[in-house]
Amino acid sequence: MNVGIVAQRGNERAATLAGRLQETLREDSVTVRIDAATAERLGTDGVDVSEMAGNDLVVSIGGDGTFLFAASGAGGTPILGVNLGEVGFLNAVAPEDAVDEVRAVVEEYYASETIPSREVPRLRAMGNDDWSVHPALNEIVVQGAQRGHGQGLDYEVHVDGIEYGSGHADGVLVSTPTGSTAYNLSEGGPLVHPGVDGLVLTEMCATDPMPPLVFDPDHEVEIHVENAPFAVVGSDGTQVRIEPPETITVSLSPEPARIAGPSPNFFGALSKLD
Structure with missing residues (x-):
């Protein structure tokens, strides 16, 4: 069995726990592959996070940001999150339980050659010239070169070819239920329970906005942007620069993320947002 470990950068506690797990x-x-930055701190060999998909299990040690980073390279490999952050919508395992939880997953794999996990949706974004960004567990964001008065971009949003909104805004984002507690929430979008089968469309500081829209994941969203020196398309914090006019198509990724281990306490984590 192969297990990948991705630990929060610059966090000595995370690196120490990664060493214990190894x-x-x-x-x-078990063959263990540690991300290169953490491996350097531990004085051992490491691999790039992009190679984590070749494992049977990936363990993320840190906050939700570390989990998203691990997920960007894990592909469809199940991820178990150890929470060293403050909120923990994605990481359900306490650090003191990490060794026992990981060993339990390993034992299950040896017994059945499977790792129990639950699927969560991811989003993909593609442009006119067949460019794309890596699938997003939280959200796809399309925004202007800068935010604020006199900045942003002109946009039109179509859902299944029918116009939903248009005008001028800082940007537009589409989030999964997982991402509803992140960027979407800060832009006035709704909280969505992870058990809801839906996506959220939210306009960012629009001059004449429509209300945030929760819709079935099977619908396709097209975001046409223009009248900006450039724009960026973000996927869970990573960005690609584009030159307007451009149309970005956002849809459900055919490959979901897979989360192993216990389910996070959604309502308990909400109480930490205050």
Whole structure:
């Protein structure tokens, strides 16, 4: 069995826990691959996060940002999140339970050759010239070169070819239920329980906005942008620069993310947002 470990950069506690997991799993005849930055801190060999998809399990140690970083390279490999952050919508395992939880998953894999996990949707974004960004677990954001008065871009949003909104805005974002607690929430979008099968469309500081829209994931969203020196398309914090006019198509990715281990306490995590 191969287990990848991605730890929060610059966090000594995360690196120490990664080292403990590595030692424990090697005793169980597990091949361990640690992300390059953490491996350097531990004085061992590491791999790029983009290679994490080649494992049977990926362990993320840190906050939700670390989990998103691990997910960007994990592909369809199940991810188990150890929470060293403050909120923890994605990471359900406490650090003191990490070794036992990971060993339990390993034992299950050896017994059944499967890792129990739940699927969560991801979004993809593509442009006119067949460019794309890596699938987003939280959100796809399309925004102008700068935010604020006199900045932003002109836009039109179509859902399944029918216009939903248009005008001038800082940008437009489409989020999953997982991402509803992140950028979407800060832009006035609704909280969506992870058990809801829907996506959220939110206009960012629009001059004449429509209300945020929760819609079925099977619908396709087209965002046409123009009248800006340039724009950026973001996927979970990573960005691609584009030159307007451009049309960005946002839809459900055919490959969901897979989360192993216990489910996070959604309502408990909400209480930490105050």
